[in-house]
Amino acid sequence: MLSLQVLALLARGYFSMTQAYLMELGEVICKCMGEADPSIQLHGAKLLEELGTGLIQQYKPDSTVAPDQRVPVFLVVTFWTMMLNGPLPRALQNSEHPTLQASACDALSSILPEAFSSLPNDRQILCITVLLGLNDSKNRLVKAATSRALGVYVLFPCLRQDVIFVADTANAILMSLEDKSPNVRAKAAWSLGNLTDTLIVNMETPDPSFQEEFSGLLLLKMLRSAIEASKDKDKVKSNAVRALGNLLHFLQPSHIEKPTFAEIIEESIQALISTVLTEAAMKVRWNACYAMGNVFKNPALPLGTAPWTSQAYNALTSVVTSCKNFKVRIRSAAALSVPGKREQYGSVEQYARIWNALVTALQKSEDTIDFLEFKYCASLRTQICQALIHLLSLASASDLPCIKEILKLNGNMVQSYILQFLKSGAEGDDTGAPHSPQETDQMVRMALKHMDSIQAPAGDTARRAIMGFLEEILAICFESSGSQGALPGLTNP
Secondary structure (H helix, E strand, O other): OHHHHHHHHHHHHOHHHHHHHHHHHHHHHHHHHOOOOHHHHHHHHHHHHHHHHHHHHHOOOOOOOOHHHOOOHHHHHHHHHHHHHOOHHHHHOOOOOHHHHHHHHHHHOOOOHHHHOOOOHHHHHHHHHHHHHHOOOOOHHHHHHHHHHHHHHOOOOOOOOOHHHHHHHHHHHHHHOOOOOHHHHHHHHHHHHHHHHHHHHHHOOOOOHHHHHOOHHHHHHHHHHHHHHOOOOHHHHHHHHHHHHHHHHHOOHHHHOOHHHHHHHHHHHHHHHHHHHOOOOHHHHHHHHHHHHHHHOOOOOOOOOOOHHHHHHHHHHHHHHHOOOHHHHHHHHHHHOOOOOHHHHOOHHHHHHHHHHHHHHHHOOOOOOOHHHHHHHHHHHHHHHHHHHHHHOOOOHHHHHHHHHHHHHHHHHHHHHHHHHHHHOEOOEOOEOOEOHHHHHHHHHHHHHHHHHOOOOOOOOHHHHHHHHHHHHHHHHHHHOOOOOOOOOOOOO
């Protein structure tokens, strides 16, 4: 048994060494899991999980292992076929030893997705059937492991467009979300988050059949469960709000038009708003801000006209100006940059409040007593500058007087930070890929072009003042880059 523990540690810490003996280790696992002693079977299952995890790590997009150094997929398929034709299914169904069952579930969730799709069809069905069946287990260890495994499988490319599998998995997860065990609920909430990630991935495929076939009633059930889970402990809450954001993003016009959805949409958004504002753990609030940004991506939702619009924006502007955690501030600024149309920002007063809050947030971007937050200052300023430029590129004639007044008071400060933003480009942070200086420069030019196209009333000075502000930024940036010749893209006075 001690030797099995050593092998498991070797597989975890020195996988490049152990991978050469994959099939031999597979035979060892089969022998151990065929033993009568449950503790030897258990350590065999743990070794299998470590090997499975090592194989998955090799195939991750950010893996440093060269493709020719990876275990070939055909060999991984052979390895897992040996496991599934061996004693693993028996361990999965051994209800007398729930710790072994749970460990076998964990092992089953460590199948490489690329290998799973190449397994014989009957072995794929076996894995799915066993997991869905074990979700009814009365043992909380088994139920938690099963919930997590289903959350892994629902991300598999070969399963995620299977409407029946996704629906069966959703029903199983929703059942586990009501379990008395906090651990089971936490695993179920994580899996619900993964399942809703799958819904978003399926939206991006050219074939609309998945969206059309996915049950509206099941969506309602998922929204109700996620709302309830958002009131649970932080470990459950953080994934519940992630799921709410995805579900509200996924809703189609055909759902939103139905009266049965109106109330649940309102409740879902209120749950997100209260989580954004709550004094919860950083991850919970970060996920809630991210979820709000996801909601804003759905063009079918009445953002801008619905009564909850101002509450949602007020929650995000409160966070961006005053949250102690800068990563949460960054995420709220990113959410405020999502809407792509001016009308989605609501009234002139609402737009002004958002612009004013972002300028205040820029002013306060170094105000922290926590030394650990200082490393996020630059990323926060980057995101706020992007949001301000984005808002300028959508502004209407009615918005200009307010912008002019704010710039009159804080123009030098805003200009200095936008210049920093333009010179450095947008460094990579948790909001996505970095932008090059050329791209950031183009953002300002687009805002300037938009300002130039606004039909301002006669005698208006706001438009001209804002254009002058942007032109000056581009001119300073152009001069400091040492370029020669005329500055392209600027308007005549």
